[in-house]
Amino acid sequence: MMNGRSGQEGKGQGPGGGPDRPPSGPPSGRQQERAGVEQGAGEPAGLAAELWRQNQDLAAACLDHPFVQGIARGDLPRSKFIWYVGQDATYLESFARAYALAIAKAPDRETMATFHRLLEGVLQELRLHHGYAARWGAGLHPEPSLATRAYTGFLLDVAWSRGVGAIAAAMTPCMRLYAFLGRSLLDRVAPGNPYREWVETYGSPDFAALAAQLEGVLNRWHGEAGGPAGVAPLYRTAMELERAFFDAAWHAG
Numbered sequence: 001m002m003n004g005r006s007g008q009e010g011k012g013q014g015p016g017g018g019p020d021r022p023p024s025g026p027p028s029g030r031q032q033e034r035a036g037v038e039q040g041a042g043e044p045a046g047l048a049a050e051l052w053r054q055n056q057d058l059a060a061a062c063l064d065h066p067f068v069q070g071i072a073r074g075d076l077p078r079s080k081f082i083w084y085v086g087q088d089a090t091y092l093e094s095f096a097r098a099y100a101l102a103i104a105k106a107p108d109r110e111t112m113a114t115f116h117r118l119l120e121g122v123l124q125e126l127r128l129h130h131g132y133a134a135r136w137g138a139g140l141h142p143e144p145s146l147a148t149r150a151y152t153g154f155l156l157d158v159a160w161s162r163g164v165g166a167i168a169a170a171m172t173p174c175m176r177l178y179a180f181l182g183r184s185l186l187d188r189v190a191p192g193n194p195y196r197e198w199v200e201t202y203g204s205p206d207f208a209a210l211a212a213q214l215e216g217v218l219n220r221w222h223g224e225a226g227g228p229a230g231v232a233p234l235y236r237t238a239m240e241l242e243r244a245f246f247d248a249a250w251h252a253g
């Protein structure tokens with residue numbers, strides 16, 4: 001098995017395991033350290049948990065999506081998966097650039113280091129895509145589809161024009177949704193399933209821990225992004241773009 005992203009170890013401790021943080025204002029370095037450890041457990045906490053709850057309809061729609069169910073059963077047409085991998089590689093390059101912009105904008109070194117780890121994780125995930133490319137002949141530099149352009153355009157717009165709280169809100173659904181999908185499917189993928197590596201990558205505790213680190217940034221810095229009401233539309237939009245991404249892959253290839 002290959003973990004697409006490395007993160008801090010730690011098993012899930014159940015929803016709401018972490019502390020609720022005050023809605024805004026930069027915390028002390030000590031508080032941040034504590035938050036890092038507790039949220040490293042891999043479950044959303046605080047505002048991030050609330051936003052995840054508010055988007056359960058879209059999370060369920062993605063889990064039930066024929067593309068994702070095809071991955072779970074292993075009978076998704078290979079051509080659709082190859083199309084998806086190419087689009088996803090394009091998407092992840094923009095995703096990595098958005099993290100790089102967040103590093104540049106980070107108000108403190110803790111936040112900078114967190115985004116740096118997340119960026120390294122994406123670069124590692126892209127190696128997984130290169131593996132698919134080598135094995136199945138997927139092209140990793142396709143013309144971006146409308147769904148891909150919508151999602152990367154949204155992310156890069158937020159990353160260029162907003163601060164780290166808004167950037168974390170726009171980027172968290174990508175991480176948390178895939179952690180959820182991977183974990184939900186982990187028990188169901190047969191050993192011979194050709195997409196098993198995909199499920200194991202996103203279902204790993206390492207990936208959930210990375211998602212929780214990004215959620216920690218969201219919880220800490222949403223105050224500068226208009227508070228809960230300011231970040232909720234960004235989170236929701238990203239969830240909608242995730243579903244549109246699966247729709248596009250299902251109808252293509």
Ligand SMILES: Cc1ncc(CO)c(N)n1
Nearest residue numbers: 088091174175178242245
């Ligand atoms: C579209 C999309 N969302 C989330 C992830 C997880 O990193 C991914 N690889 N692609």
